[in-house]
Amino acid sequence: MFSIDELVVYPAQGVGRVERVESQTVGGQPVDFYIVRIIANNVTLMVPVKNARNVGLRHVCPAEEASAIMESLADRSTFTGYTGQNWNRRYREYSEKLKSGNLADVAYVLKELLLIGGGKELSFGERRLLEQATGLLTLEVAHALGQDQEDVKNRINDLFEDVLKPKTPE
Structure with a gap:
């Protein structure tokens, strides 16, 4: 859905860059996360790949x-x-x-x-x-x-x- 180095928008946080996709074990199950660094404040977010659309992660507008x-x-x-x-x-x-x-x-x-x-x-x-x-x-x-x-x-x-x-x- 999103690729590494792509600019994305996270609601209320703004534009960020997908730095990598990381897999972690949550509840005994492997879960993939987008690691997104918000440009405005350098905050790093972990967004579950499967839930990215539901939380509002989207592409920068055209x-x-x-x-x-x-x-x-x-x-x-x-x-x-x-x-x-x-x-x-x-x-x-x-x-x-x-x-x-x-x-x-x-x-x-x-x-x-x-x-x-x-x-x-x-x-x-x-x-x-x-x-x-x-x-x-x-x-x-x-x-x-x-x-x-x-x-x-x-x-x-x-x-x-x-x-x-x-x-x-x-």
């Missing part, structure tokens, strides 16, 4: 999908604005989307938090989710498009320039 995700960030027609929903409920919803491993869900969280943050101060938890979503999305898109992660971050900052500007007191 370039076409990455381009479509970047274009979707520019579309603000789906943003409903800050609806008064408390930050705790949003935090749970956004956390679930980040854990899904779906890049479109990660882009949704990123866009929502950037736009909400343009209208009000984000809570500490929301700022952490924003950082996580930014890291997950920019690294995968960068690899999919063969670009530098900083360039992708800069493109996103340009898209949200109007809401990222520091507020000036009136």
